[in-house]
Amino acid sequence: MSAAEQISKLVPINSLGPDSINELLASTPIEEVSSGTMLFDEGDNDHQAIYLLEGEVQLSSESGTKRMIIGGQEDAKYALAQLKPRQYTGKTKSKASIIRVDGALLDRLITMEQAARSGGIVVEEYEGSADDWVMGLLRNEVFQKLPPANFNALLARLESVPVKAGQVIVKQGDPGDYYYLIQSGHATVARKHDTGKVGMLAEIGDGEGFGEEALLTGAPRNATVIMRTEGLLMRLAKQDFDALLKEPVVHWVSGDEVRAQVQGGAGLIDVRTEDEFKRGAIKGAINLPLYLLRLKANTLEPGRRYVVYCDSGSRSCAAAFLLAQRGFEASVLKGGLNALRGA
Structure with a gap:
């Protein structure tokens, strides 16, 4: 049985599609641990969901309560002692296979899929899939900091904007109104200096964002962004940027x-x-x-x-x-x- 097949039976991982399950596995590989390994202590307040795939784990509390979890059985479909702070100490009683899933990543993946299924975001067609692009957002360090509710709302409020090569998206000196994410295409960031000379600051492409500085500082745009190629941008209005991105980050x-x-x-x-x-x-x-x-x-x-x-x-x-x-x-x-x- 493949790793993806093993974890696809776990709750709530079983609500995810194949792409999201592969995304989980890419960041949280299955571990082989020896007998007597301490997995967590009673009172821990970590952000992991730890699943037992094979072997045995004993859960014990200071009150004297003990439970044995055996891989493959019904109880093992659920994360071990998931209530935080943890109510039990978990220790392997045999050689075991486990997976430690980042709870925030799991929440975001579930949020993304549920948003897509409920029509929470409409993404125009381009080379690749909308799911690939949204999965790319989940790899972005900023979006990983968002609570699932914010990420879901952000997906619903993003507006798609088709663009052409040579089109000016933001102009130096203009007020900030939107934050932009590049779904497809490439752009140049340039700045005009006091001397009148124009210098190129950066080239940006798929998955990268721009325009946040004017929204965060309240100052005019400090650079001009021009599309080098045709493409598709997603933009977020300032009020939504402030509420959904700025506040949590x-x-x-x-x-x-x-x-x-x-x-x-x-x-x-x-x-x-x-x-x-x-x-x-x-x-x-x-x-x-x-x-x-x-x-x-x-x-x-x-x-x-x-x-x-x-x-x-x-x-x-x-x-x-x-x-x-x-x-x-x-x-x-x-x-x-x-x-x-x-x-």
Whole structure:
């Protein structure tokens, strides 16, 4: 029996289609564990759904309650001691096969399929399938942070926009009105400098987003985006972007919380300009101006938490969103340096 066939019988994985099951397996392979392996402790508040495929696991609680779960039997169709905090300690009593599923990923996959079945999103035809594109969203670090309800609502509110090569999608200096995702096609991001020269900042393609900075900061568009090819964009209005994406992704912290996070190993990033940084900054901070963040984010330490700040919190809000897109955990100093100065 294949791995996909094994997990397709588990609840609620059995509600997923083949593509979603393969997506689960890509991130959570089946593990072979030895007898006596501790899978979890009573009181754990993790985000995993752990399933027993083969072997035996004993569940025991401090109150003296014990249960034996045997792979292949009815009880094994359900995640082990799934109520959180966990009500039991789980330990293998024989060699066993298990799978640890990320609970948030499972929720998002179920949400996506139910939304598609209920007509929650209409995606126009292009080379590839709409399901492939939505699955691509689920791999995006930002969308992985969304509660399932937000992701479902976002799918329903995205509007499709066919585009042609050479078409200007957003223009530098215009107000921000939409956030865009490229379903198919390629675009160029360019910026006109004070000298009058136009410089290309980036080339973006399938699955990438743009336009968030103006929505997050309230400032005019800081670059122009022009389609290099024909394609299809999906756009989200500002009010929906704020409610569905900004609120869950951007985490605000106080000055005291910043100090605690830094003491715990977090890095400080000042996203103001180089000249502003030279005039005074928080001790220990590095300077990575917002306009350079897309290009320089790969110089940051993977897996490290960061706190970003500016004068007011506006630019740092945009910076935190950009970092989240690249897989970083980033908090924002609420009110920025202005709040610290007034404290």
